[in-house]
Amino acid sequence: MARRRPARGAGPLVVLAALALLVAGAIGWAWHGRGPLARPATVTIPQGATLATAARELEHAGAIGSARLFTRLSRLFGSRDPIRAGRFAIPARSSAAAILDLLQHGRPVLRLVTVPEGMASIYVRQALAQASGLTGPAPLPAEGSVLPDSYAFTDGDARTVVARRMRAAMDRALAEEWRGRAPGLAVRTPRDAVILASIVEKETGAPAERATVAAVYANRLRLGMPLQADPTVIYPVTRGRPLGRRILLSELRAVNGYNTYARPGLPIGPICNPGRASLHAVLHPASSKALYFVANGRGGHVFANTLAEQNANVKRWYAIRHARGEM
Numbered sequence: 606m607a608r609r610r611p612a613r614g615a616g617p618l619v620v621l622a623a624l625a626l627l628v629a630g631a632i633g634w635a636w637h638g639r640g641p642l643a644r645p646a647t648v649t650i651p652q653g654a655t656l657a658t659a660a661r662e663l664e665h666a667g668a669i670g671s672a673r674l675f676t677r678l679s680r681l682f683g684s685r686d687p688i689r690a691g692r693f694a695i696p697a698r699s700s701a702a703a704i705l706d707l708l709q710h711g712r713p714v715l716r717l718v719t720v721p722e723g724m725a726s727i728y729v730r731q732a733l734a735q736a737s738g739l740t741g742p743a744p745l746p747a748e749g750s751v752l753p754d755s756y757a758f759t760d761g762d763a764r765t766v767v768a769r770r771m772r773a774a775m776d777r778a779l780a781e782e783w784r785g786r787a788p789g790l791a792v793r794t795p796r797d798a799v800i801l802a803s804i805v806e807k808e809t810g811a812p813a814e815r816a817t818v819a820a821v822y823a824n825r826l827r828l829g830m831p832l833q834a835d836p837t838v839i840y841p842v843t844r845g846r847p848l849g850r851r852i853l854l855s856e857l858r859a860v861n862g863y864n865t866y867a868r869p870g871l872p873i874g875p876i877c878n879p880g881r882a883s884l885h886a887v888l889h890p891a892s893s894k895a896l897y898f899v900a901n902g903r904g905g906h907v908f909a910n911t912l913a914e915q916n917a918n919v920k921r922w923y924a925i926r927h928a929r930g931e932m
Contacts (some may be wrong), residue, residue, distance in 0.1 A: 725845020
């Protein structure tokens, strides 16, 4: 009986098939396997970056082992969608496939620039200028035109765009508050409401007092009394910066559009960017006949309907300051 001879070439084919499987496995692992990033990291992809540029940023951050290999595998296996600019949070051990998908379809990490209630516009410009990741010059918004809030942005956004969103937020808030305003107000226009709200914002930091402070100034406006608001005297001197000293007698007598000791009515413009709570207080003032208020020594104020009551309250306030060694 004749022996069957083994098929020639079977050995090399098996070896080639095994090598092919190994290469395919290596490529699959390089694309879908766990990445080298030991801890979560953030990577910033600049505006207009190419895939190769993004790959270099990823390699520099340690998220991938080779920028060249990542680029080739992305073009071979990845989506053709463009990558996005921004700051991305890369989870630890993310695969190359997952990272590409994140850059193409994920949301960049948002940063915030915050405008506190009562911030003057010179400080709004400073906050925009110092916000890392924004581009272009920081504009100086008109006083009272910005709604205090926290505004999200991604790397590459323009400072002018963020400032425009701040102003649009104020426009919306003011329009909503004005539509729901109480009847019989002392302020006649939305701009007047912003001006008075900016004074209320500077006069008290106690939320429960805002509506009563607003009522005091509304009562004075109706009677034609000067508002005599110290913050309005300070504003033309510092434009929103701290005064750092007591108000001078010459400043109380200065004739300008802001000095509410020297002229009745509202000042010619806002003295800060008031928050929505102060806008609401001005458009819904408390039911009060008070015409005066002075600090109570506990972080708030005491209110008075008559000058005699006010003088007594001022005397008590001076006694508190004497006891503290402030006078």
